[in-house]
Amino acid sequence: MTVQSAAEVLTKPGLGQVLRDTKYVFWREMLLPLRDPFSLVFSLLQPLVFLGLFGPLLGAAVGAPAFGGQSTLQWFLPGVVVMIALFGTSMTGSNLQYELMTGSYERILATPLSRSSLMIGRALKEWAPLVVQGLIIVLACIPFGFVFHPLHVLAGLVILGIFGIGLGALSYALALVSQNKEWIFWGVQQTLLFPLMILSGIMLPIEAGPDWMKTASLFNPLTYLVNAERELFAGAAGTDTLLGLLAASVTAAVGLAVGVRAINRNLR
Numbered sequence: 001m002t003v004q005s006a007a008e009v010l011t012k013p014g015l016g017q018v019l020r021d022t023k024y025v026f027w028r029e030m031l032l033p034l035r036d037p038f039s040l041v042f043s044l045l046q047p048l049v050f051l052g053l054f055g056p057l058l059g060a061a062v063g064a065p066a067f068g069g070q071s072t073l074q075w076f077l078p079g080v081v082v083m084i085a086l087f088g089t090s091m092t093g094s095n096l097q098y099e100l101m102t103g104s105y106e107r108i109l110a111t112p113l114s115r116s117s118l119m120i121g122r123a124l125k126e127w128a129p130l131v132v133q134g135l136i137i138v139l140a141c142i143p144f145g146f147v148f149h150p151l152h153v154l155a156g157l158v159i160l161g162i163f164g165i166g167l168g169a170l171s172y173a174l175a176l177v178s179q180n181k182e183w184i185f186w187g188v189q190q191t192l193l194f195p196l197m198i199l200s201g202i203m204l205p206i207e208a209g210p211d212w213m214k215t216a217s218l219f220n221p222l223t224y225l226v227n228a229e230r231e232l233f234a235g236a237a238g239t240d241t242l243l244g245l246l247a248a249s250v251t252a253a254v255g256l257a258v259g260v261r262a263i264n265r266n267l268r
Contacts, residue, residue: 018120021113025121033129040129043088047080047137058204070234073146078156078229079202081134082222085160086197088133089126089168090189093175096122100179119172119259126168127161134160138233149235156232159241163225163248166255173255173262200226221247 033040055076099105108118134157142148171189178184197203199213200222206214217223228244231237 018114018117021117022121022124025113025117026124029122029125030128040133041136043084044133044136046087047084048140050080050083051077051137051141054203071145073141073144074234075230077138077141077146078233079200079226081137081156081160082200082226082229083197083202084133084137085130085164085167086193086202086222088130089164090171090193092126092168093171093173093185093189094182096172096175097179097182097185100175115263116260119169119263120256122172123165123169123256123259126164130161130164131157147235149233152232152235152237155237155241156229159225159228159232159245159248162245162252163221166248166251166253169252169255169259173259176262196220196222199223202226221251 051073055072058072058076096105099108109115135153138146138148138153174185174188178188199206199217199220201207201217202222206217206223224240224243224247226244227240228242228247231240231244
């Protein structure tokens, strides 16, 4: 049976099959970091550099009032945790591009797995590494004065994982659209990455910027996620947390919808 005929047979799988196949794809993707955990540890070097070198400069340049009475570390750490999600999951589509170039993706398409599960399972895999990496960073900062609120931090990491699912799915969709043209993938990814990061207030308080930046930040879902993480990491939960959860959920829903549509169109 060819890939095309297999796709035609499985165009409308049942919900049970999609859930079952998603479990298989999720576990397959999870085996990669489990077999090579050092890649997860290595990816923490960049946020540690930001914490160790940029954090002290941030406090000296901006001043304590901009942090709402919090210490620089207490304010900056949640942004760095979001940065891990932003960098890691936005780049994950490059793994799919590698599979497209080596032909392993075509071999997966020849299996009886439902096509939607191929995207959903991959995207769901992004949740677990984000939670583990975020927790490692948080625990590493406790000896340096970070006040640890376990339940609130855990809730923040769960919200971050939901956001990572959506961003990961969008990254996979971009890889499918730009297959065999890596420059398109990296061009779009890099063009969007830094404006989203700067306009979310990860690096510097957005309140210190001009009015046009404050207005632009309101249309950035990452802004609400960063505010939610800062509120939760401070040991509180309120409007910012709800808005952050909403932004993460919408990102996940849109990302999965776009990703599933991209993988189905890729079969035609």
